[in-house]
Amino acid sequence: MVGLEIHVELATRSKMFTRVGSPACDEFDGAAPNTLIDPVVLGLPGALPVMNKAAVEMSMLVGLAMGCSIAPFTKWDRKSYYYPDLPKAYQISQYDLPLCFDGAFDLPLEDGSTKRIGIIRAHLEEDAGKLLHELPGGRKADFSIVDYNRAGTPLLEIVTAPDFGSADELVAFARTLRNVCRFLGVTEGVMKKGHMRFEPNINLVLTLDDGHEVKTPIVEIKNLNSFKALKGAVEYEQKHQAARWEEDGKVMGPGSKTTRGWNDAENKTFVQREKEDAHDYRYFPDPDLAPVVVDEAWVAEVRSRLPELPHERSARYQDECGLSAKESLALTEERDVCYFFEDISEAAIEAGAPTSAAWKQAANMVLQSGAKRANERGVLTNELGITATQVAGIIALRLGDEIGSSAADELFGMLCESDADAKTEAERHNLLQVRDEGAMQAWVDAALADPANAKVVEDLRGGKMSAIGRLIGAVMKASGGQADAKLIQAKIKETLGV
């Protein structure tokens, strides 16, 4: 049995309870330590929290996307504990009345089926600061350093039901959730920046030889911030919990839950804290903040802002646009790339391309010419410098048989550096296919007459058609790449009379 808690740092411009900039927002990403602070963040005497409505609405968006109900009445509670990264010695959170609850999400699986994952709750809270125990550069220190930039960042904690059957399902859900959040615009979802952190809860139901079932104690693994770590940690626990039970005989029950961490280098979990239940957080309603009343009109307004989600788009690409499941998934992996793809398709259709051809060509352009260059440069396809209109221009040339596939790819590369439209750029670089009969005949005649090709010509005349590629290449070379390969082949055959 595996359940998952996910922490999502919401990319609001200001923090959860004050106006100072939030590091989860692009604009303040990478700010120098302890610069995103103010009296509220530092918990200075006399400072008071004021709720950030945008964070509440972002949480509602995620909740609605996960099929949750939105609480008509919720409130803020103080969760008390001492730690140097927690400025007020309490965290403002939501205890018994989470903003979102009782959801279900149909996770698309690779085989085309879906698996329903229950969402128990999603509540909003503030993040803590960061405590460092060594100096920058890894030098040892006999003191600790604290950076409060992250303190007070809005954090959405989503808790799933223990519905996952395997580590792969868990990772698929985590990836899908990240993607959904990106489409919702609530986070950039950059794992290494800690925009999302995962905490799986795992235990095993062992069936003994005598038919008895035994449940092993629940293990919570804290703060996993990569999909690889998530998968590794869950698989490690699945492998080792049975052995642990055989050793100590401990079963699930009150006080048996333990907290473990993940060692990325050694690929194993390690004990952090026994007996999770020993903590008393002394939750009580925060008297500095009014309860939040969410009426139906507010929910409806937020719901109207829900965009078409990636899994919904993927299904539409397959059903209506004739794309494969693999292509559709790839196109919906990144929100901005997906929007870019849709912009290209629309521009191509607007320019007169038949619908299904436009989608297909746009998919090819994005997934091949685009993905290749984006990978090389470490950017997203939509960030290459080429516009959707320019790509639609290439598609129009392709569909009009005015340009070959390799020239189209070359043109894509050129347009990444140019503001010209596709046709102008293609003409400037002589990329358009030559259909001039006379020129074609001259290149073919020259190739056939070339002594270096004598053997090939002989083979062809002898009916060995597989040799024709070499002649086509020679003609193409002579044409400077502008000739259409199909036409060359036809012309060679015609000239030789084979």
Next chain:
Amino acid sequence: MGYIGGMSTPCGTLVEIRDAIRSGAMSSVDAVRGCLERIEALDGTVCAFTQVFAEKAIADAGAIDARIAAEGAERVGALAGVPVALKDNICLDWGKTTCCSRILEEYESPYTATAAQRLIDAGAVIVGKTNLDEFAMGSSTEHSCFGPSRNPWDTERAPGGSSGGSAAAVAAGMVPLALGSDTGGSIRQPAALCGIVGVKPTYGRISRWGLVAFASSLDQIGPMTRTVEDAGLALDVLCGEDPLDSTSARVEVPAFTDRLRDPIEGLRIGVPAQARSEQNDPDVARVFEETVERLRTMGAEIVDIDLPHMGAGIAAYYIVAPAEASSNLARFDGIRYGRRAEIDQGEDLETLYSRSRAEGFGGEVRRRIMLGTYVLSSGYYDAYYNTALKARRLIKGDFDAVFSADASGAGVHAVLLPSTPTPAFRIGEKIDDPLALYLEDIYTVTANLAGIPGVSVPAGFAEVEGKRLPVGVQLLCPAFGEVNMLRIAAGLADSSALETMPAG
């Protein structure tokens, strides 16, 4: 030290000083110097101030005088040039904000509280900060790390608390206005014991931004003055919604001074059976009955009412307030600011926390933190905290019932109570008996629990051991009913025509 021309007392009332400055009869620098001289002369005995910003106050006053000369006093603001003081749990971005606690002894706030800023924006000059019971926990100002303040009417006696420094400063004529904060009576009780006017406004009337929190759902800043009119003038400046405090109320702010002279004839004033407790000092009981008669004489209708859950007030208060305090004061851990204890090599973080807090907090604060931590602990939460919240709702329900008209008749406009069960007590008299000190708040805590406004006005004197000690009465009104409250209070003050300052 002579009286300044036209002033009823050495320092003048807020209105008198404002008018003198407006008319050009006095400069702001003169007014500030007058206050500083009075502080210099008396505060060695009274110990009302924890800090006096003499140089800065004179410089600020000079700047205000220049603005008055250029723009006219009325454009500068409603309190142009007037000297005022703040309780030392209200943040200023200069000086120190100590809360009279060792843990914040050297603490300098980087920002200014909204209430203080409103005074500054109205042209007031802040001359200093006043003494309080540590973190406003106490009823005598004895629980201050700087030592107790003394009651100007009898310096052997406490001025009350926790805003005892503010009360003493105003009563001794050092400033015409001092801000206090009231969580369970901390403005009204010392106002009563020092013979001045103290207003605890409706919860949410005045921003709490920059007031160091004791119990967030109960704390409210308010003015302490010698006249009701002065309190109204201060409220005009202080009240209003603040985007930095989400518990500040989005309600229209009336002109509090406009209707002070309206007759109170026909107003219904409720006198609860619980006001006439046998625990009351005989002088307190006498002054209370005299006040009832005066109100009747002025044409008010006196209505017998019942506040059946008032008896639960102290118990509920001493659960809710410590619970919130235990959480609000958790941030004083020695990590980011404030006093940090020394720890030895090998001692851990927990030692740093507990030692810093043990060294930094006084006994009363530690007692309340422990109480509050206990009542919020799992297993005890329902029995204590939730039960206290239920009592709080019942107490609020009592007031709702008497204020609103129902089948049995029309509701009352105000409730009259004693401010305190006794006049000022001797310093040291109750220090070893926390419960006795807690009972000082018996008539005041209910207003905080219900969120309604209350005012204490001087109503008479007690004769104790040959000394005249002031006795106050308290008026409580429905939420945001300060206009009526001040109108009745002004009527009472006029009718009693008491001296508001001790002689000499």
